[in-house]
Amino acid sequence: MTQAEALNLFRHTGALLDGHFVLRSGLHSRQFFQCALALQDMPVVERFGMALADLVFTLGARTVIAPAMGGLVIGQEVARQLQLRFIFAEKEEGRLVLRRGFKISPGEPILIVEDVVTQGGRVRETLEIVRQHQGKPVGVAMLVDRSDGKLDLGVPTFSLIRLQVETFAADQLPPDLAASPATKPGSK
DSSP states (O other): OOHHHHHHHHHHTTOEEEEEEEOTTSOEEEEEEOHHHHTTSHHHHHHHHHHHHHHHGGGOOSEEEEETTTTHHHHHHHHHHHTOEEEEEEEETTEEEEOTTOOOOTTOEEEEEEEEESSOHHHHHHHHHHHHTTOEEEEEEEEEETBTTOOOOSSOEEEEEEOBOOEEOGGGOOHHHHTSOOBOOSOO
């Protein structure tokens, strides 16, 4: 799947939004990828999952882990496409943790899958969980890399869409954004 094809799927499903948004990182942006809108349609999920699986199948992962909530649907689909085990990290007292009896074996090769990454905070937390449990992170796959490939996560990274989307600190908004109310459509 090309980047143009992936962007068209986001547009077609109404998942690429324009306006004034506050991202999970606290930064402000004119664009927002509401992946949940795209990932509510199983044929779209399957297409995205197959495309990501094609990018990462040579990494030799045995397990896919995704941070909840955003990475759950696409992470599970990538695992299904690769016929791998799927687990997830979820919030507990504001931090991601491994719960529900999920285990990671020492040296187990693990692929992290996320929907959208801007600064990589949740991916970094998930990488740390894998390392704390002595797993071996072999790569990160995401639908959208909003850093245009500038984000260094210390492992190979793969994305279907790679863009440099402008972001702004709350105290450094350009006049057009400062003049319009911000919304926070993502998960909290």
